[in-house]
Structure formats: structure tokens, C-alpha cells
Amino acid sequence: MEIMTVSLNNVTYPIYLDYPLEKIGNLFHKHQCGKKVLIITDENVAKLYADTVIKSVSSVKNVHLSVVKPGESSKTIKVAYQLIKACSLFGMDRTDTIIALGGGVISDLAGFVSAIYLRGIRFISIPTTLLAQVDASVGGKTAINLPWGKNLVGVFHQPFFVVMDFSTLESLPEREISQGMAEIIKCAVIRSKKLFALLQNVPHTDTRKYFKFFVRECVSIKKRVVESDEKEEKGIREILNFGHTIGHAIEINSNLLNHGESVALGMLGETFLAVERNFCSYLLFEKVRALVKKYGLPVKCDVSVKKVSRSLMFDKKTRGGKIRCVMPVRIGAVKTGVEISTEEVISNWEKWQ
Ligand SMILES: NC(=O)c1ccc[n+]([C@@H]2O[C@H](COP(=O)([O-])OP(=O)(O)OC[C@H]3O[C@@H](n4cnc5c(N)ncnc54)[C@H](O)[C@@H]3O)[C@@H](O)[C@H]2O)c1
Numbered sequence: 001m002e003i004m005t006v007s008l009n010n011v012t013y014p015i016y017l018d019y020p021l022e023k024i025g026n027l028f029h030k031h032q033c034g035k036k037v038l039i040i041t042d043e044n045v046a047k048l049y050a051d052t053v054i055k056s057v058s059s060v061k062n063v064h065l066s067v068v069k070p071g072e073s074s075k076t077i078k079v080a081y082q083l084i085k086a087c088s089l090f091g092m093d094r095t096d097t098i099i100a101l102g103g104g105v106i107s108d109l110a111g112f113v114s115a116i117y118l119r120g121i122r123f124i125s126i127p128t129t130l131l132a133q134v135d136a137s138v139g140g141k142t143a144i145n146l147p148w149g150k151n152l153v154g155v156f157h158q159p160f161f162v163v164m165d166f167s168t169l170e171s172l173p174e175r176e177i178s179q180g181m182a183e184i185i186k187c188a189v190i191r192s193k194k195l196f197a198l199l200q201n202v203p204h205t206d207t208r209k210y211f212k213f214f215v216r217e218c219v220s221i222k223k224r225v226v227e228s229d230e231k232e233e234k235g236i237r238e239i240l241n242f243g244h245t246i247g248h249a250i251e252i253n254s255n256l257l258n259h260g261e262s263v264a265l266g267m268l269g270e271t272f273l274a275v276e277r278n279f280c281s282y283l284l285f286e287k288v289r290a291l292v293k294k295y296g297l298p299v300k301c302d303v304s305v306k307k308v309s310r311s312l313m314f315d316k317k318t319r320g321g322k323i324r325c326v327m328p329v330r331i332g333a334v335k336t337g338v339e340i341s342t343e344e345v346i347s348n349w350e351k352w353q
């Protein structure tokens with residue numbers, strides 16, 4: 001077990017890495033968490049891990065379980081309302097705690113509910129997907145979607161603490177592993193030459209052996225970025241959006257592609273635009289594409305570019321009608337706030353696929 005601490009202006013919280021789920025109850029002795037605990041999870045995760053967490057936590061707290069449908073379709077105001085109702089019916093007060101047990105959908109949704117119920121109660125994040133461990137569970141961004149755009153309603157609300165049990169990754173299907181690998185590739189491109197080289201060299205069959213290392217490296221990068229720009233006001237945190245401008249526009253228009261797959265395509269699209277602007281070399285684009293392919297992510301997109309360009313206008317990062325994205329300069333370094341036009345996206349669409 002290892003503890004990393006995230007130190008922000010008004011709050012400091014620990015991330016317990018490699019901490020067994022069955023011992024989570026012990027952390028409730030250590031941290032003041034009120035009397036009642038609502039565990040929010042989805043149907044898949046409930047079957048696998050809810051009993052373990054309930055058993056451990058109910059030895060010290062009064063526990064209630066709320067289970068939502070798996071997937072992005074649960075990140076809605078309707079589901080958030082049902083969860084708020086569950087908090088209220090359970091009689092939770094401001095001293096009580098919500099546990100988000102699951103992937104990024106659950107941490108975004110449960111985080112959002114805990115941020116707005118009674119103007120904010122504590123939430124503990126227990127990420128069970130690779131993507132949520134390397135990215136979604138750290139940093140305090142919570143959100144739900146609107147039908148025309150991802151994460152358009154949300155609040156910054158930092159977790160009380162985060163617990164990662166790497167053994168939960170063993171039940172994760174390959175496609176979900178690939179999703180997480182997309183965010184790991186993103187971390188490498190924006191901040192870590194060392195991680196990028198490792199991703200290139202690891203034999204594909206051994207990927208799972210390196211999860212602990214990947215998670216530690218990405219959490220440590222994300223922690224440092226969030227510590228220097230908690231609310232994305234200084235242009236530093238923006239680097240984490242690499243691949244996400246075009247990626248979100250793809251994701252919202254696709255019934256087939258998940259977040260990681262869309263971000264992988266977004267990274268390729270945005271890196272290609274960087275090549276066109278002479279910010280980076282074509283070789284760099286080829287290296288990123290090779291990693292995307294190696295980790296089972298798509299390199300071609302069958303979503304219509306017209307739909308993508310329309311959605312780009314609704315992106316959160318769009319300011320004054322200008323679409324903004326992050327572009328790589330070299331491995332480990334990026335340029336933020338680069339303005340792009342829909343025409344530029346459309347005219348280059350075929351070229352990077
Ligand atoms: N807040 C942030 O900073 C941030 C960062 C990145 C992504 N996100 C959000 O995260 C979401 C994507 O996260 P995700 O990929 O974890 O999606 P997810 O939560 O939908 O999980 C993916 C699938 O894996 C299943 N699952 C979860 N854990 C499992 C396990 N241990 N074993 C077997 N199956 C398991 C889930 O039931 C689901 O079907 C998106 O909504 C994205 O916007 C948020």
C-alpha cells in the first residue's frame with residue numbers, strides 16, 4: 001500500500017493505492033465520515049464488489065446501496081435526481097458520506113450528487129476501472145451530460161479520499177482496459193517521455209503486469225497538474241484535455257465508441273492538426289498512432305465529420321465561438337489554448353485516418 005496526497009488551497013486528501021477493498025471499513029475509523037454511507041454503483045460493479053464493500057463498511061456505519069444502469073446513459077439529470085432522492089429518503093445529513101464505487105461514470109455522477117445534495121457532502125471515490133484510476137477519480141471534476149454535449153453540467157468537488165484496489169482491474173474486460181490505455185497514452189504525450197517509452201517497449205501480452213506502474217505514474221502527473229491549477233483557471237490543467245476537444249465531439253455522436261476510444265481518435269485528429277501547423281513532426285503523429293493501435297484503440301472514425309464539427313461548437317472549452325484544443329509539440333510537452341476552426345477539422349478529417 002502507498003499513499004499519495006493531493007494538496008490544494010483549501011483541502012488536502014489522500015489517495016490509497018493498492019488498498020484491499022475488504023479493509024475499507026478501517027479507513028472509516030481513521031477519517032470522520034458521519035453515521036450513514038450511501039454506496040452508489042452500477043449493476044456490473046454491484047455484482048462483483050458491492051458485497052465486499054458493504055461488509056467492510058457496515059461493520060462501522062449504517063449503509064445503503066443505490067445501483068444504476070451501467071454506462072454513459074446514467075450520467076443524466078434524471079438519474080442524479082433519483083440518487084438525490086435516495087440520499088433524502090435515507091435521511092442523510094451534512095455529516096454523512098457517499099461512496100462512488102465503479103468507473104468514471106459513477107465517480108462523475110456520485111461526485112456530482114454529493115456536490116449538490118445539501119450544498120455538498122463528503123464523497124469517497126473507489127475507482128474500479130483503469131480509466132477511473134488513472135484519471136476520473138482524482139481532481140474533483142464531477143459532471144452529468146446534456147443530450148447535446150458531454151459533461152455540460154457539473155461542479156468541482158474534491159473527494160474526501162480515494163481508494164484504489166488494483167485487483168479490481170482483473171475483472172475488467174479488454175475493451176475497458178483499452179479505454180484506460182487511451183488516458184495513459186494521453187498522460188505520456190502531455191507530460192512523460194519515460195512513460196511514453198515504456199508504453200512503446202512493453203510487450204503487448206505483458207500490459208497487465210505494468211498497470212500498477214501506469215496508475216502510479218498517471219496519478220502522480222494528474223495530482224501535480226491539479227495542484228498547480230485546481231479549477232482550470234491558469235491554463236495548466238487544460239493540458240489534460242489533450243484529445244478531448246475532437247474526442248468529446250466524436251463520443252457524443254457515436255453509439256458505438258466509448259470515451260477512451262473517442263479520446264484516442266481525438267488525440268490523432270488533434271496531433272495531425274499540430275503537424276499541419278508545424279508544431280510537431282509527422283514522426284510524432286506516427287508514434288502516437290502506433291501506440292493507439294498497439295493498445296487496441298481505433299485509428300479510423302466512422303462518425304460523420306459534419307456532426308463532429310457541429311458538436312465542437314457546444315464543447316465546454318469553446319470560448320467566444322472559438323474552438324480550443326491542446327496540441328503536442330514533442331513527447332512530454334504540449335501547447336494549450338490553440339484555436340481551431342471547424343473548416344480545419346473538416347479539411348483534414350480524411351488525412352489522419
Ligand atoms: N472527472 C474526470 O476527471 C474524468 C476524467 C476522465 C473520464 N471521465 C468520465 O469517465 C467516464 C468513463 O469512465 P469509465 O470508462 O470508467 O466508464 P464506466 O464507469 O462506464 O465503466 C465502464 C464499464 O466497466 C464496468 N466496470 C467497472 N468496473 C469494473 C470492474 N472492475 N470489472 C468489470 N467491469 C467493470 C462498468 O459497469 C461499465 O460497464 C466518462 O463519462 C468520462 O466523461 C471523467
Ligand SMILES: [Zn+2]
Binds near residue numbers: 244263
Ligand atoms: Zn478523458
